Amino acid sequence: MKKCPECGNPSYDGAPACGNCGYKFPKMKPSAPKKEIFDKAPEKKKKQFSDEESTIEIIKENKILIGAIILITIIVICGIVITGPNNNNQTAQSGDMVKFSEAGFSFSYPSSWNEVNGTDSDHEGSVFFKNENGTIIQYYNVSNDSTSLKDITQDRISYAQENGNYIDTVQTITLDGRNASDVILEQSNGNYTRYVSLFSNGELYVFKISGDSLNSINSSDINTVLQTADIA
Known part of the structure; x- marks a missing residue:
């Protein structure tokens, strides 16, 4: 409840004017919404790579594996060349x-x-x-x-x-x-x-x-x- 500043007559909170003397109550400002205590952290955008950049990144990340594959391939080829086919003649x-x-x-x-x-x-x-x-x-x-x-x-x-x-x-x-x-x-x-x-x-x-x-x-x-x- 609120009281009229002119006549003191009580009125309900949402009344636009005093029911006794007609005094118009000032409009109430809308209350600001409560701010959330924890704001949601913004999502990090994944870095976008072009085809060329993606290939380079893959090579960098797997350079040890790629090097091992190349080394094994060279050893196998050398073995074939050195030993040759296994025949009677x-x-x-x-x-x-x-x-x-x-x-x-x-x-x-x-x-x-x-x-x-x-x-x-x-x-x-x-x-x-x-x-x-x-x-x-x-x-x-x-x-x-x-x-x-x-x-x-x-x-x-x-x-x-x-x-x-x-x-x-x-x-x-x-x-x-x-x-x-x-x-x-x-x-x-x-x-x-x-x-x-x-x-x-x-x-x-x-x-x-x-x-x-x-x-x-x-x-x-x-x-x-x-x-x-x-x-x-």
Whole structure:
């Protein structure tokens, strides 16, 4: 309740004027709303990145993981290059030489040599190479019942003479710490054939080298290959 300032007559709080004397009460100012004690904190806006900025941020955040993946990839690739395929007949690149391995016997030949197709009905499974001079180098291995390399060499000489070939050279050389037979035949057509043979545990390993001159079958690259022969 409120009282009229003119006559003192009581009136209700919301009355616009005094009911006794007609005095008009002044209008009341609206009360201000109570302010919340705790204002809600404004939300932080997430930083927006362009596509390029997002990529950079991802790389920065994951640089250790990315580095590890790259390192593993390099190691795997290097392993494949070094070891090569795992086959019975293996060739492995090493500098300017390629390693050939078969049935416990191996040798290395220049990468400039080409493996070519060839046939030898008496020695199936032979492998043929051609060097830069066009000389053919054939390799094969066979089981042999002979008791010594000397007997094998004598049989080869006898067979050559029966077929009208001239025996140019017969000598013993050392390959893989073992004695090896080195026989050079001159054929009736003027070409030359060289047989370099190693014998171990009933297995005969043979390089048959065919060319048009003594120099071609005795070239330095061929002799270098012969020195890499290895019986496991």
